[in-house]
Amino acid sequence: MPHRTVTPLRHGEEPTADPSSEPTYGLLGKDLAMFSEAGFDMQKIHLKRNAPIAQLYEDAIKYEGAVIADSGALINFSGKKTGRSPKDKRIVYEETSKDDVWWGAVNIQMDEHTFEINRERAIDYLNTRDNVYVFDGFAGWDPKYRIKVRVVTSRAYHALFMHNMLIRPTKKELDEFGTPDFTIYNAGQFPANRFTAGMTSQTSVEVNFKRHEMVILGTEYAGEMKKGIFSVMHYLQPVKFGNLSLHSSANEGPDGDVSLFFGLSGTGKTTLSADPSRALIGDDEHVWSDSGVFNIEGGCYAKCVGLDAEKEPDIYNAIRFGSILENVTYDYATREPNYEDTGITENTRCAYPINFINNAKIPCMTDHQPKNVIYLTCDAFGVLPPVSLLDEHQAQFWFLSGYTSKTPGTEDGIAEPTPTFSTCFGAPFIILHPSRYAAMLAQRMTAQGTKCWLINTGWIGGAFGKGKRCPLKYTRKIVDGIHSGQLAKANFSKSPIFNLSIPDAVEGVPSELLNPEWEDKEAFVAQNKKLADMFSKAFERYASECAPEVVAAGPKY
Ligand SMILES: Nc1ncnc2c1ncn2[C@@H]1O[C@H](COP(=O)(O)OP(=O)(O)O)[C@@H](O)[C@H]1O
Ligand SMILES: C=C(OP(=O)(O)O)C(=O)O
Ligand SMILES: [Ca+2]
Numbered sequence: 147m148p149h150r151t152v153t154p155l156r157h158g159e160e161p162t163a164d165p166s167s168e169p170t171y172g173l174l175g176k177d178l179a180m181f182s183e184a185g186f187d188m189q190k191i192h193l194k195r196n197a198p199i200a201q202l203y204e205d206a207i208k209y210e211g212a213v214i215a216d217s218g219a220l221i222n223f224s225g226k227k228t229g230r231s232p233k234d235k236r237i238v239y240e241e242t243s244k245d246d247v248w249w250g251a252v253n254i255q256m257d258e259h260t261f262e263i264n265r266e267r268a269i270d271y272l273n274t275r276d277n278v279y280v281f282d283g284f285a286g287w288d289p290k291y292r293i294k295v296r297v298v299t300s301r302a303y304h305a306l307f308m309h310n311m312l313i314r315p316t317k318k319e320l321d322e323f324g325t326p327d328f329t330i331y332n333a334g335q336f337p338a339n340r341f342t343a344g345m346t347s348q349t350s351v352e353v354n355f356k357r358h359e360m361v362i363l364g365t366e367y368a369g370e371m372k373k374g375i376f377s378v379m380h381y382l383q384p385v386k387f388g389n390l391s392l393h394s395s396a397n398e399g400p401d402g403d404v405s406l407f408f409g410l411s412g413t414g415k416t417t418l419s420a421d422p423s424r425a426l427i428g429d430d431e432h433v434w435s436d437s438g439v440f441n442i443e444g445g446c447y448a449k450c451v452g453l454d455a456e457k458e459p460d461i462y463n464a465i466r467f468g469s470i471l472e473n474v475t476y477d478y479a480t481r482e483p484n485y486e487d488t489g490i491t492e493n494t495r496c497a498y499p500i501n502f503i504n505n506a507k508i509p510c511m512t513d514h515q516p517k518n519v520i521y522l523t524c525d526a527f528g529v530l531p532p533v534s535l536l537d538e539h540q541a542q543f544w545f546l547s548g549y550t551s552k553t554p555g556t557e558d559g560i561a562e563p564t565p566t567f568s569t570c571f572g573a574p575f576i577i578l579h580p581s582r583y584a585a586m587l588a589q590r591m592t593a594q595g596t597k598c599w600l601i602n603t604g605w606i607g608g609a610f611g612k613g614k615r616c617p618l619k620y621t622r623k624i625v626d627g628i629h630s631g632q633l634a635k636a637n638f639s640k641s642p643i644f645n646l647s648i649p650d651a652v653e654g655v656p657s658e659l660l661n662p663e664w665e666d667k668e669a670f671v672a673q674n675k676k677l678a679d680m681f682s683k684a685f686e687r688y689a690s691e692c693a694p695e696v697v698a699a700g701p702k703y
């Protein structure tokens with residue numbers, strides 16, 4: 147790119163507002179025509195494609211009220227919505243995907259016409275803005291299976307977020323980018339029209355597989371974009387490539403042993419995968435292909451509530467220039483983030499490129515097959531053991547059940563840990579029938595002899611309100627025991643009702659902690675029965691799709 151000579155501005159002077167003087171980063175001819183075709187008024191808007199981080203900082207500060215934290219991270223705010231809005235997520239009903247989509251409460255239908263209305267509304271809104279940001283990048287580290295993603299947004303903060311969360315293209319890849327495989331139009335600052343047919347609120351997040359597009363209206367929570375692309379991969383990877391998409395983190399030990407950590411939001415994927423003795427492959431979204439495991443993303447999105455430099459040093463140290471702190475408050479005088487403050491939301495976050503984690507494995511993929519699969523559950527009932535080993539049928543049963551608790555903040559309207567059955571440990575993001583993912587997982591685990599562990603990162607010694615959350619330091623020891631091979635060699639005893647195999651000892655963990663039984667034994671049994679009944683009810687809808695052994699692997703009394 148030729149050097150631009152810039153006349154230094156005097157204090158308080160504005161740069162010239164001539165759009166043609168701004169770099170369009172190689173967006174020429176055919177690329178620009180794509181935007182005109184999509185409905186953008188190229189005479190009017192000021193397109194900034196893959197703008198440098200510094201420029202996104204400047205714009206976010208100037209136009210969006212962002213500030214720079216003492217560490218150099220950018221602090222920004224998402225406005226009214228500070229978590230995902232699963233009830234406002236829609237999938238367009240159209241002929242190319244309709245027979246594959248699992249329609250229902252997770253994948254709510256939207257007709258093609260309504261999509262067009264919302265799409266136009268989003269683009270019309272973007273056309274009213276002086277600045278429109280474009281980020282072109284990739285989803286999926288394996289070049290064989292990656293897709294090209296374009297994000298078009300009115301906020302510099304959203305562009306920087308996706309710069310961190312997608313895989314950043316090289317200059318050459320950007321020059322040769324061509325037509326994206328998927329485009330997000332994020333007009334989250336502007337509401338959906340509640341009177342548009344099929345809209346139930348001012349928020350709408352919609353995916354159209356035929357048009358390869360996603361439209362966002364009425365929410366500025368940045369997580370919608372990354373989880374939106376995840377949904378797209380939950381469709382494309384199995385349907386187009388026969389690959390299994392996973393709501394899991396992944397890391398690899400020095401000897402090449404790979405672990406997957408499945409879990410719904412707040413169960414510990416990000417926290418537990420950041421392990422100084424193992425290389426981080428990714429913290430949230432992966433694909434298990436024929437040749438190994440690859441990360442979908444180029445960054446991590448960590449929760450900041452209670453973040454502590456000592457307990458979570460990798461994450462703490464990743465918060466620096468280029469990272470985005472979302473909805474974190476700060477000390478006005480020192481610009482120090484206040485991770486204890488949940489005044490805006492419990493769901494405070496930081497998004498950083500994965501290379502900000504010291505021992506990240508880059509490229510974020512491995513040709514080793516997973517040796518251990520760990521299901522993370524945050525049990526608010528306080529009955530599940532901190533760790534247990536699942537057999538093959540239990541592994542399928544627990545995956546389809548997806549029992550855990552929703553933690554406050556990540557989804558709109560959750561105020562305290564709320565038990566839920568989130569199939570595949572990620573119901574909000576799956577597109578196909580859960581049995582399709584479950585079958586692929588079972589087939590892969592059996593073929594590889596992968597061990598399956600259930601870890602309760604939630605309450606022990608009593609339910610939420612009475613017991614306590616299993617201390618993180620012990621969960622880390624349990625994970626260490628799995629990785630060292632020590633746990634697989636332990637003696638196991640069976641838990642009542644749930645029939646889980648509990649190891650008798652884990653190095654560094656008090657043995658009494660491993661047994662979930664409460665002091666009040668009667669109350670413990672009653673609570674087990676209550677949860678077992680919930681399991682039976684939740685599993686009814688999958689029973690006809692599974693082998694009888696899988697159904698029988700559930701709790702009984
Ligand atoms: N025993 C535990 N294991 C894992 N996380 C725990 C534990 N106890 C408390 N936590 C906290 O719970 C949260 C887990 O969130 P996170 O790792 O972001 O989950 P996910 O990535 O699955 O959404 C973190 O704030 C972490 O500090
Ligand atoms: C960003 C999210 O994922 P997680 O909480 O699993 O990190 C989310 O669910 O909105
Ligand atoms: Ca924490």
Ligand SMILES: [Mn+2]
Nearest residue numbers: 415416430447
């Ligand atoms: Mn996470």
